[in-house]
Amino acid sequence: MNLTIEVNNNTLQASQGETILDVLSRNGMKVPTLCYMKGLFPTGSCRMCVVEVEGRRNLVTACSEPVLDGMKIMTHSMRVIESRKTIVELLLSNHPDDCLYCERNGSCELQKLSEDLNVRERRISGNKNNYKLDVSSTSIVRDPAKCILCGRCVRVCEEIEGVTAIEFVGRGSKTFIDTSFNHGLNLSSCVNCGQCIMVCPTGALKEKPHINEIKNNLSNPDKVVVVQYAPSISVSLAEEFGFKPGQNIIGLMNAALRRIGFNFVFDTSFSADLTIMEEASELVHRVTNGGVLPMITSCCPGWVKYAEEFGHDILPNLSSCKSPQQMMGAIIKSYFAESEGIAPENIYSVSVMPCTAKKFEQQREEMTQNGISDVDAVLTTRELARLIRMYGIDIHKMEPELADSPLGTRSSAGKIFGSSGGVMEAAIRTAHYLITGKEMVKFQVKALRGLQGRKEAHIQIGDLNVGVAVVSGLKNAAELLEEVRNGRDDIHFIEVMACPGGCINGGGQPIGTDEEAVKARMATLYDIDEKDAIKASHKNPYIVELYDKFLGKPLGHKSHHLLHTHYQKREVN
Ligand code: SF4
Ligand code: SF4
Structure with missing residues (x-):
């Protein structure tokens, strides 16, 4: 740090290129902001962060003003406070x-x-x-x-x-x-x-709220109301109830969902395992049969719609697998309905997702069987918190409970789906087994972990050197796809998530989610993976049973009918 500045009569060190706001934040000094967004170029347009700089006639915006050596700044002078107050008024x-x-x-x-x-x-x-x-x-x-x-x-x-x-x-x-x-x-x-x-x-x-519809169905004695929750929910709901960011409250959440009145509680991480069985099989099939590569994941509905709008040429690259939400929905209204003796039309199937795009996905025409929707309603993490409060449940007083079996039992590969890179890592574990007949010596693929917008790795699976890439934030996806269009051919499999960092930072997560919270959620998912005994989807005994008893084999006739889908080109206004 080569610059010295004075803020409110305190001497602070700063580096060339830092803004006033950077230095203030680093030193725990707060000025309010509105239009400012960390990581994006500051515009200073709202002027909420104005400060007074000695020798300058006008107030300057701290978010966009670079520090200069010897600068003397007042962050809370009368003039500054009045100016901010007038903006708010x-x-x-x-x-x-x-x-x-x-x-x-x-x-x-x-x-x-x-x-x-x-x-x-x-x-x-x-x-x-x-x-x-x-x-x-x-x-x-x-x-x-x-x-x-x-x-x-x-x-x-x-x-x-x-x-x-x-x-x-x-x-x-x-x-x-x-x-x-x-x-x-x-x-x-x-x-x-x-x-x-x-x-x-x-x-x-x-x-778009779905709470009222769900309340109506919960009080309808003719309906069996089931709920599934996405892998990231148990590590993000915590913050809505004052637990520390990233705390895994899965047992308390299961108990709360039952107190609300859901008849069956299932974990979408189970169908994340199912997705991996189908998706890894599809990858292996494409690689060994000269299919379209790179194959691209299809579990993020935001990404799928983006591809339908802006990537007509790459639609054949998308995996035909439905997302875990939709696979679980389809299995609930077929296998589960059959085994419990319930007519599919009497099941009201709710999912809790970190994602607003899941509400769109659930209503897609392709996500129905004989006119019956796989999933009937979708709650965001925020809406689930509201529902828990509305039903007067003190989650702190719950005794932890398990999800219902068999659709509530997962491997840790299904759980890490919640983080950017998790789908890819889970798929590699199973693809390795499918290609070589052996388990990976070490399941973790560390290069695919973390919050970076793009991660890449080359992985040796038997004789194959498989190139994989993970992108989150659709602008990052667009840039990678442009490289592929321009002839880049060392990548065979791409994971795309619309939300930066993946579902742990989804558009349905608690308001106020910051980078530290996202990191904490990610750390918990990988900690679960570290500690769990079953780390690969194909080793989940309930997945094996589902194929034995009902589906047959991955990519088989029944799987294709229930678990796969197709895409449509959409014109953009
Ligand atoms: S809709 Fe919200 S985020 Fe967008 S400009 Fe208005 S206040 Fe800002
Ligand atoms: S940021 Fe908002 S407006 Fe833009 S694509 Fe996402 S949901 Fe739509």
Whole structure:
């Protein structure tokens, strides 16, 4: 560190190229921000982070201003505080006053800023925003009236996801965020990833709720209501109830789900194992029979829709496997229904997912058998937390319980699906066995772990040197695919997840998820993998039983009918 600056009369060291905000954050000094997003280029457009710099006439934005040697900064002078307060008052002047009814009551950054800046009276009055709700999407509800134009959603959609489904429209006081031609999210290129919800400071973006439908079915005596939960839920729900980030509360969650009234509780990690059986078999088949390569995973519905919109040429590369959510749904309404003697139409099948795009996937026409949906409703992690509270359950007082068997018993390969790289690692374990007839000496593939947007490895499986790549964030996927289109041929298998870091950072996870929480969730998944005895999907005895008793063999007739799907080209507006 070669620079010395002074902040509020304290001397601090700084490095060339750092912004004022970087130095303040590193030293535990907080200034409020709104439009700023860690890791993206700062614009300073909201001016919430202004500070006073000696010798400068105007206040400067800490997020975008580089530090200079000898700079003297005041972060909380009267002028600075008044300026921030006025910004908040202006934002509140046309903001709807329905905080008590708002989804984000209690987790709204505008509310928090008003409180922190001691805004206690309405000094500026304006006409309330009056825009129409956009409820057209299967996954996301947009309420432009609550939008404060921070632009975070626009940036995440364009710079992380490469989708650009929403943008700034109009000028000056008539500016708002909209989809192209005001057609609504359902007709836009939106892939339903929900990353915009995760960054929105207010209630302008939220998931399409499924809670009411589920409540109705729970109180219908003619319905058998079953629930499955994705691998990442047990390590992310914890934070909603004050446990430490990443704590695995699977036993408490099982108990809470039963107290709510679900008749059967299943773990989607089981069907993640099933996905691996089919997907690894498909990979081996493609590699040994000259099939289309690289094969690309299909368990992320955000990615699948992106490929249907922007990657018509690579649709043959996508694995034909349904996602674990849909495989579990199909097995519940066939094998489970048959073995329990329940008519499939009397089963109401709910899933709890870290993901808003799963609400879209569940409603796809392809995800039905004889007109009956594989899955009937999808809750995000946030909605599950709400449901637990609504049913008056104190999760802290629960005694841990196991999920129902056999669809609740997993290998740890199924569990690590929750993290970017987990699907690939699980698939390699089984592909190795299928190709060589032997287990891997060491199951872990460390090169595929971590939060980087792209990870690659070459793995020797028998005589084959298999090139694999893992990408998360669709912009990273687009870049890798461009390399493949341009002739890169050393990669045979690609895992794509729309959300950066994978499902542990999905668009349905708790609001306020930060990098530390994501790392903690990831660490827990790999810790489970470290400690569990059964580390490969093909070694899950209940998966073996499912094939013996019902499915036959991977890629067989019944598997193909129930567990595989196809894709459609979609035109983008
Ligand atoms: S859900 Fe994803 S793709 Fe759709 S608008 Fe939000 S960030 Fe963009
Ligand atoms: S919808 Fe939310 S994230 Fe997007 S600009 Fe408005 S307030 Fe910001």
